[in-house]
Amino acid sequence: MMNHQQALELIPAYVDQELSVSETIELARHLDSCSSCQQEYAQQNQVSDFIKKQAPYHQASASLAQRINAALPGAQSEPATTHAQPNKADRSGWRVYKLFNLNFNWINAGAVLTTLLAVIWSAGLYLNLPSAQDRLADEVVASHVRSLQVNHLSDVISTDKHTVKPWFNGKINFSPTVIDLAQQGYPLAGGRLDYLDGHPVAALIYHRQLHPINVYIWPDNVRDAAPKSLSERGYHLMHWTSKGMVYWVASDVAAPELANFVTLLREQISSAE
Known part of the structure; x- marks a missing residue:
């Protein structure tokens, strides 16, 4: 667990989004339970916003081009009629001037x-x-792998959606739609808090036989978008947006099975809304 002093030292980097994923998650959990660190984060965040909005912007002058x-x-280039030809007495000085001028122009050109x-x-x-989507895909895979490695797949372990859904109350500022797909072969296993794309998210865990499926949900002001598929480090991912909510799904199940799961999940979410 992160202590108070460690959290204070990491808050500036947290404001600037410079922490690693693991540090970000740990600090976010500490902020949930530490009012003084919450105040320090709010103050530093206000200063950062003020600087971004009020700092003067200096535009290059038109004369630069x-x-x-x-x-x-x-x-x-010098037109032939602009300068009179030097007389013999001035030719030595003229050659020195031309040589100097040529060298000076080449220095500027260099x-x-x-x-x-x-x-x-x-x-x-x-x-x-990498694009924003590539970075987010990498975060999703890292979270999925980390949940398996540290044996922290669920904060609340339950197959009952009426137990999992209320567990998120007070922990995040939105209420995720929790669907039970046990009859379709994808039973609910629980949920947990995670951290993606710079903010806390709800993670719902399903299973396909022995394969865990992580479903990440968070709100965002984005347009609705149909599901898209991609692969990252051997894992299959799908993501879409619907009614102001972002969904990312990660698993090592076969791509067709994951696509079938997403189809069933979207149908049930649409019916529940």
Whole structure:
């Protein structure tokens, strides 16, 4: 269990979403029972929001593009009629001036090229970053695996939906729809609290023979979306949104069986709402 001092030290990183999944879950559970840490988190969260909203934004000036263009080779070509040809006495000085001007332009061009390469390299890194869906899928799989490894599949163990559903009261700010699919071959086994996508979620546990199925539920202001399937590290995942709720399902059962489970679950949820 995380103590009070450890929680205080982790709150700044928690506000900035820099903690690992395990640290986030542990700190979230500590916050549920510690009023002083809740106050500290609220204060630091307010400061963070204020900085994001009030910090000045400095936009690059319009002259920046002009200076970059002027530094490129050939951008300042000299028309033949602009300068008179130097006389013989000035030719030595003219050659020195042209050499210096040429070198100066190439130095500027080199600086611009270096900047452009840095921008291209940074853009490449950005494009290679995982998408929000990929990161969430990784979190879901990590949670599913962790629930099996630490023998913490359920906080409330019950096959009765009337026992599992009220267990969440006061622990999260929404009421998940709990469905019993025992007759269809997917019995309810219990539920627990978890942490995904930056906030607490309800996790419902079902079984298909010896295979556990985790169903993660949380509210979000997103459009309804049909189920999508993907695989991550050998596990099958499906996710969809309906009436302001997000659903993610994870298991190692065969993909067709998981798809059948999701179809049955969605039908029962729709009937219950």
